[in-house]
Amino acid sequence: MAAPQLDARDPLEPQPLIEGQHTDKTINDSLLAHVWRGAGKGWWACFAVALSLLGMLVIAISWTLYKGIGVWGNNIPVGWAFGIINFVWWIGIGHAGTLISAILLLFQQKWRTSINRFAEAMTLFAVICALLFPLLHTGRPWFAIYWLMPYPSTNGIWPQFKSPLTWDVFAVTTYFTISLLFWFLGLVPDLAALRDSSQSKAKRLIYGMLAMGWRGSGRHWAEYKWSYVLLAGLSTPLVLSVHTIVSFDFATSVIPGWHTTIFPPYFVAGAVFSGFAMVMTWMIPARKFLGLKHVVTPKHLENMCKIMLVTGMMVSYGYLMEHFIAWYSGDPYEFAQFYYTRMRGPMAGVYWTMIFCNVVVPQIWWFKRWRHNIMVMWFASLLINVGMWCERFNIVVTSLHQDFLPSSWRNYAPTWVDITLFMGTIGLFSTLFLLFLKFVPAVAVTEVKELRHELAHDPTADPVGETH
Amino acid sequence: MSEHGHEESSFVARQFAVAEFPSPQTLLDGTTKMREAGYKNLDTHTPFPIHGLEEALGLKRPKIPLIVLCGAIAGACIAYAMIYFCNVFDWPLNIGNRPPHGPPANIPITFELAVLLGGGSAFMGFFALAKLPQPYHPIFESEDFQRASIDAFFLSVELPPGTDMDRTLADIRASGALSAEIVEESER
Numbered sequence: 001m002a003a004p005q006l007d008a009r010d011p012l013e014p015q016p017l018i019e020g021q022h023t024d025k026t027i028n029d030s031l032l033a034h035v036w037r038g039a040g041k042g043w044w045a046c047f048a049v050a051l052s053l054l055g056m057l058v059i060a061i062s063w064t065l066y067k068g069i070g071v072w073g074n075n076i077p078v079g080w081a082f083g084i085i086n087f088v089w090w091i092g093i094g095h096a097g098t099l100i101s102a103i104l105l106l107f108q109q110k111w112r113t114s115i116n117r118f119a120e121a122m123t124l125f126a127v128i129c130a131l132l133f134p135l136l137h138t139g140r141p142w143f144a145i146y147w148l149m150p151y152p153s154t155n156g157i158w159p160q161f162k163s164p165l166t167w168d169v170f171a172v173t174t175y176f177t178i179s180l181l182f183w184f185l186g187l188v189p190d191l192a193a194l195r196d197s198s199q200s201k202a203k204r205l206i207y208g209m210l211a212m213g214w215r216g217s218g219r220h221w222a223e224y225k226w227s228y229v230l231l232a233g234l235s236t237p238l239v240l241s242v243h244t245i246v247s248f249d250f251a252t253s254v255i256p257g258w259h260t261t262i263f264p265p266y267f268v269a270g271a272v273f274s275g276f277a278m279v280m281t282w283m284i285p286a287r288k289f290l291g292l293k294h295v296v297t298p299k300h301l302e303n304m305c306k307i308m309l310v311t312g313m314m315v316s317y318g319y320l321m322e323h324f325i326a327w328y329s330g331d332p333y334e335f336a337q338f339y340y341t342r343m344r345g346p347m348a349g350v351y352w353t354m355i356f357c358n359v360v361v362p363q364i365w366w367f368k369r370w371r372h373n374i375m376v377m378w379f380a381s382l383l384i385n386v387g388m389w390c391e392r393f394n395i396v397v398t399s400l401h402q403d404f405l406p407s408s409w410r411n412y413a414p415t416w417v418d419i420t421l422f423m424g425t426i427g428l429f430s431t432l433f434l435l436f437l438k439f440v441p442a443v444a445v446t447e448v449k450e451l452r453h454e455l456a457h458d459p460t461a462d463p464v465g466e467t468h
Numbered sequence: 469m470s471e472h473g474h475e476e477s478s479f480v481a482r483q484f485a486v487a488e489f490p491s492p493q494t495l496l497d498g499t500t501k502m503r504e505a506g507y508k509n510l511d512t513h514t515p516f517p518i519h520g521l522e523e524a525l526g527l528k529r530p531k532i533p534l535i536v537l538c539g540a541i542a543g544a545c546i547a548y549a550m551i552y553f554c555n556v557f558d559w560p561l562n563i564g565n566r567p568p569h570g571p572p573a574n575i576p577i578t579f580e581l582a583v584l585l586g587g588g589s590a591f592m593g594f595f596a597l598a599k600l601p602q603p604y605h606p607i608f609e610s611e612d613f614q615r616a617s618i619d620a621f622f623l624s625v626e627l628p629p630g631t632d633m634d635r636t637l638a639d640i641r642a643s644g645a646l647s648a649e650i651v652e653e654s655e656r
Binding site: 023024025028150156157158160161162164166167170171173174177178181182184185189192193195196197208209212213214215216217218219220221222223224225226227230231234235237238241245248446447449450453 | 492499511512513514515516517518521522524525527530531532533536540550551554555558559561570573574576577579580581583584586587588590591593594595597598600601602603604605607608613614615616617618619622
């Protein structure tokens with residue numbers, strides 16, 4: 001539908017952020033329609049798949065808890081494998097949500113408005129999936145609170161505050177909490193809109209309770225705007241700190257391939273890269289099936305492609321610099337890691353998949369025609385998700401399985417539990433996400449209304465919504 | 469019976485004048501006019517924040533920034549004090565003869581807790597200042613008010629007992645309102 005319209009337009013003419021003529025009422029109704037509409041066959045089909053994957057998660061977790069973490073494939077020297085790969089991968093996916101909701105808000109990028117709710121929800125669900133892995137890797141998660149948090153237990157011991165793993169605990173729990181508060185705060189006016197446009201008494205009651213008596217008061221808005229922008233302001237350094245601290249887990253150790261100063265920025269760029277890819281993977285079908293094409297326009301998709309191109313280039317620079325330093329430092333172990341083990345070792349396939357997906361694939365977005373081809377975009381975003389997973393596999397497993405002494409090298413293979421657990425978290429994510437799409441407006445209705453007024457009434461506002 | 473009757477008599481229903489305005493700009497103008505005419509306890513009800521409402525309502529500086537600053541500073545202090553207490557007083561660990569107090573290693577947790585408490589106080593502070601959750605408010609008695617969260621722009625004035633209602637309604641209409649009515653708190 002959208003593509004032919006676009007082609008009819010002058011290619012040099014700026015594209016709108018909201019397609020068509022709308023009033024507050026039509027925006028309200030069209031963006032809430034998918035909540036009121038009964039679940040269609042497509043939704044149930046997706047939900048069935050998601051639930052069966054979630055079932056796999058239940059099986060994998062039960063088996064892990066019953067037998068112990070020995071059923072995972074990681075063992076010395078590969079002491080970290082799927083657990084931490086998936087943890088980093090999921091956390092990274094969450095980062096696009098915070099980037100869109102917080103950083104783009106501070107930079108006054110108007111196009112963020114249509115996709116922020118969606119991406120923030122993704123952050124929450126991705127962080128839940130991520131948290132499962134370190135929790136299960138403790139072996140006895142029911143004790144984890146004593147080990148991870150500074151809890152004055154009768155053991156009389158404290159967490160090691162000088163360890164990046166302890167920093168991680170604080171960073172990730174803070175990240176989840178702040179993301180949840182930010183998301184809910186943004187949602188309150190929309191819940192009030194849902195309350196006031198609901199047809200049945202039960203729905204009105206439920207959404208009414210969630211909206212907490214919001215009445216759009218000007219006195220409330222005055223404080224609300226500050227609360228919202230300050231949460232954005234706090235989230236911005238937070239999101240940078242979270243993946244920086246995650247990268248410290250590796251960078252503060254001495255394993256060849258881990259001990260690098262480029263890790264923090266390179267991890268953050270990779271996180272945003274993979275997060276945008278995941279947003280795109282879900283956004284393309286969602287905008288079609290939820291009827292959001294008028295607010296998630298080709299311009300939004302094009303902007304996302306551009307961000308992926310930029311962050312993809314940053315990630316590529318990271319790879320280049322790792323290889324350069326490995327050679328320039330003269331460290332034989334680093335050199336061997338980058339030029340033999342990764343490129344030609346037993347896991348070279350993962351390395352070259354990573355290079356293809358993360359370095360080569362995003363280059364298509366130099367060309368406008370590929371930034372407007374929905375199918376190409378969608379497949380490319382899937383490949384980037386795969387590529388970023390391979391990157392973490394490379395960093396974790398490839399570095400560990402051949403480190404210093406060849407006598408201590410050992411190959412690694414995941415077990416069925418590892419794979420089931422990973423698939424299971426995809427199920428958990430999808431289940432939560434589908435429920436979100438069913439019960440909560442996927443687009444920040446209030447903010448789109450505000451944007452429409454800004455674009456329509458403010459003569460100084462840039463109609464295209466670029467930065468000033 | 470008599471006790472119940474006593475309770476009923478102590479209830480004084482709050483009254484509000486509620487008026488709908490056709491657009492954000494007319495709402496701003498109307499609010500300013502009403503405030504300048506001497507009406508107190510004005511409030512606006514809009515589906516989204518409107519630029520210039522603070523001035524129209526004559527609001528003071530928002531309190532949230534200071535609350536967040538205090539929260540963030542408290543978070544940082546609590547974090548640093550906690551690490552210092554654990555590592556220096558309660559259970560110093562000698563690892564490779566490094567000093568028990570290692571400031572650079574304390575930065576991440578100090579930062580994270582500053583963000584956590586700062587963000588938490590932005591959230592909790594807002595709801596405390598707004599006195600939410602508040603499931604019932606007399607203004608919900610107005611039938612049209614449902615549209616305040618969708619596409620309508622309302623002004624409300626809380627009327628102290630003994631206000632001349634007709635005059636108030638006339639003033640609101642004169643300030644540009646489409647419609648105006650009086651709503652009364654119902655006893656629950």
